[in-house]
Amino acid sequence: MPTKTDKRTTGSGRNDTGIDTNAVRADFPILTREINGHPLVYLDSAASSQKPKAVINSIVDYYENYHSNVHRGLHTLAEKATNAYENVRGRTAQFIGAPHVEEVIFTRGATESINAIASAWGDDNVGEGDEIVITEMEHHANFVPWYALAKRKNAILKKISITTDGQLDLSNLSEIITERTKVVAVSHMSNVLGTINPIKELAQAAHKVGAILVADGAQAVPHMPVNVSELGVDFYAFSSHKMLGPTGVGVLWGKKEILEKMQPFLYGGEMIREVSFEKVTWADLPNKFEAGTPNIADVIGFEAALDYLENLGMDNIRRHEIDVTTYAIEQLSKLKGITIQGPHDATMRGGAISFTDADIHPHDISTFLDSKGIAVRAGHHCAQPLMRAMNIIATARASFYIYNDRKDVDTLCNALTQMRSYFGL
């Protein structure tokens, strides 16, 4: 299939990181689009990634050939749909190194996963005066649920601050994580700064005082190998739509012992064993946490995304992104007026690069870049506390994924240069 991608590259898209960007791009129908007369340069994958044909096809195949509600159905379609749906649970467990299949709960997204923990686990385990530790760089999804829990329970919300180069300041960790700490909730990779946080160390620190560690993996799982067992975390949350999968699917992984004791967070069909006016008993894991008709089609589509990522290899993906990120930081640093937030060493961070211009507001940056076909996000990126900590209003954010390469960085940098002259600077 000849696509517009063929035009945009002179050489091969393959670099020494094992990812052939041109081949990858050919799998993503949207990347052949033109935006405002320019080929689309999609640098907004941290908000949501694009989808390969295989993911789209698997949804179509499901609806055209074996859609049915799952569980309890005795007819052929119901059995096929149930098997396909349940199969993804196993694939997901394997993808993140979960020891038990039934530890994987499908939700509608990372946000719901974290809310489930904060309400179902939190309400039973956090009391007055207890401490909840989060960080200054959390996405609102891993901030507001804990803030609300603290309010409900008269618990104390404590923060791990950030250093000037956008890392967690762990210098006074023993003052922050104390005997009163019940839960430490940390983003595995920041959606604004790209920073990869030391989850394993933090989990150890949490466990030492009997607290649990909740990791927000929404940005990490799409971009690097993640193994929840090795990390030693208690809960891990992420979203399908940021890792090539469909919208409307998230994963809540939790340790079996904890999930077994945890109350349900949604009540309804499929999550019960027996229901009467006098008594209701819950089903076992994972059904206990999956009330109602699940998002069957998109969970099945999510499997195609996992296949695609595994086929490329998460190690290769990580290497590829280090390559592009290194180049991007190098090139952006050369531009007048541009300041890059977060760590400058690409091995310590992911490919979401926030930057500001001394004179031009991020919204104007985004609007201008869009006129050149370049999609970047601008704003507070659902991280207002971080913006406040960095004393900035907003940033522009270019985020890279498997279909981006050094050429995209060049296109971005050229446009940024044109931008300054457009605004008369």
Add this chain to the structure above:
Amino acid sequence: MPTKTDKRTTGSGRNDTGIDTNAVRADFPILTREINGHPLVYLDSAASSQKPKAVINSIVDYYENYHSNVHRGLHTLAEKATNAYENVRGRTAQFIGAPHVEEVIFTRGATESINAIASAWGDDNVGEGDEIVITEMEHHANFVPWYALAKRKNAILKKISITTDGQLDLSNLSEIITERTKVVAVSHMSNVLGTINPIKELAQAAHKVGAILVADGAQAVPHMPVNVSELGVDFYAFSSHKMLGPTGVGVLWGKKEILEKMQPFLYGGEMIREVSFEKVTWADLPNKFEAGTPNIADVIGFEAALDYLENLGMDNIRRHEIDVTTYAIEQLSKLKGITIQGPHDATMRGGAISFTDADIHPHDISTFLDSKGIAVRAGHHCAQPLMRAMNIIATARASFYIYNDRKDVDTLCNALTQMRSYFGL
């Protein structure tokens, strides 16, 4: 496009109800499938309906042409996705006669919608000794959340019983709905009995004592014209997947005044105005209730389902189903051993027909029918309290939709006759 549907009909699929079943069937790719060597006769739409090509295509179109995360995005794709997504809110409001667009909240399904009401509204408005009224015919989705609320709050769960012909017994309503009643939660149409409940009257009875009425419309909205304003309800919940739309989308409709006072039920991005460690303020409706990345693709797909239904006309759909249901009840009644549950007058009910065989368990019925390509559901249909009230273990349920016709009823009845001889009866 020639499909297998052409073979199965000798005459025209059009009846005098304004729905041309043959034309409709041609729009549903799955209906050309064979199951166990027989053309699929899908009689399980009450569990989940099949999807027309238009719905599948709109999802593909979205992913191939304008996928992006919504809100706050300033680039072209983000704007297109946001507009498309928000547009569906208006279409949905119009579809159910909601006076205000922002009263439509997208959830992951009817189950989540009802849970949201029971927790966010319920926790603030139901206290010790207050009464929650539900009915004996509720789906677990409209039962367990209220049971759990009653438990949490030491409130009293009261029930409206059913009559022997599967209607609500309203003879002693004034004893059930009292000054202590805070909420009446009723299914608009039973998923087991097909019964259409008198929501308007119940809403009036609830309002007279200052209670609210929550209607579970999961089975009603797909099958008949519904106007929430005319019904006079306070909350209305339903699912996309039962009305031709994708899995993973539900609607929570609530009266603006109530929603405005109600606390959020999920916390995270997009639902806030300002976030700091000291204070978090909520966004306005509808965003306050839509934390995190929504199920963008499927909400857009849901619009295509609304279009499809409106194009056929909900009045025509209702007429068509009365026709098929009347015929089905007539034919099934003739069969030896078969008992039909619920009202026998099709104008008082929807097209989900539960039946039992005197000698054969519903699971055996379903398995046998499946061997003939006929998909029916068997079990308690997530309505164990109803099964108990009817003193049966389970039922087999054949449910009809726009792509079913009288021929499907004949196929079903023939197979049921064969079944009895297969089991040696």
Add this chain to the structure above:
Amino acid sequence: MSSQLDDMYRDIILDHFRAPRGKSKLDKKDFSSGGHNPSCGDEIEMDIKEENGVLKDIHVKCRGCAISVASGSILAEAVKGKPFEEVVKIAEEVRKILKGEEGVLSEDLEDVDALKGVRKFPVRVKCALLAWLTLIEGIKNYKSEDGKENPTISTDEDDK
């Protein structure tokens, strides 16, 4: 695929379904056991008479699908008159077989063997299992507590 249907509903199964064995009540029972399957609604009760470590007689009452009824009937026939040790062993083998693992049955248990056809219908496996798990639980309980309490098992826990 009617042949697959016939695999499950073998003549032996249908025969047991139509005329379940173990129907007659016992004059005297040493212990009972009950089981059910909330998601299906299958319910089973059994009374058992013991004599010198031998399962002397059994009464099975099952309300459920053809598979669970037939399975209870096959069980009644298969275990009557056998030492408990052997009974438990048979039940454990049946459990293995139904779960798709290797399991060995002696040749005289032809009717039990007929339950194998259920494996092609994964959702129905728990229907076939119900009677056997209920029996195992009943014996275990009788041995440990001298049958003071009737256990009630639920095969939905075996659901996944």
Add this chain to the structure above:
Amino acid sequence: MSSQLDDMYRDIILDHFRAPRGKSKLDKKDFSSGGHNPSCGDEIEMDIKEENGVLKDIHVKCRGCAISVASGSILAEAVKGKPFEEVVKIAEEVRKILKGEEGVLSEDLEDVDALKGVRKFPVRVKCALLAWLTLIEGIKNYKSEDGKENPTISTDEDDK
């Protein structure tokens, strides 16, 4: 579509962005008003001097995007020296125009008219609105309470 970009960032807008009017602080102010846009981060503050029902002088300080800065600057220029009644009327017309409704501007308000280009960028409309809503709120507050309190408005409420 660069032409659409130029529609929004008209020369007039860019000129105001580069050299915002109303920059100099007032020697004396009668009231102030502030506004912000949490989702964008735009912030605006304005000090106003009144004389006999006339907006004698205005100081605008805006931290935000080109549109919000330019809009604040255009506002400063457009309202200075006009009776409050007229000022409010202009602001209300601008609000209408930005929201896509019919609105009338007198011919001398050419710079204000340049804000119209923003309408093609719906998400940016609130940036352009911020200054005008902040002014309306400030005047309303000044009139009703004699300016005892500085209002702070948030245009996110106008977001949908």
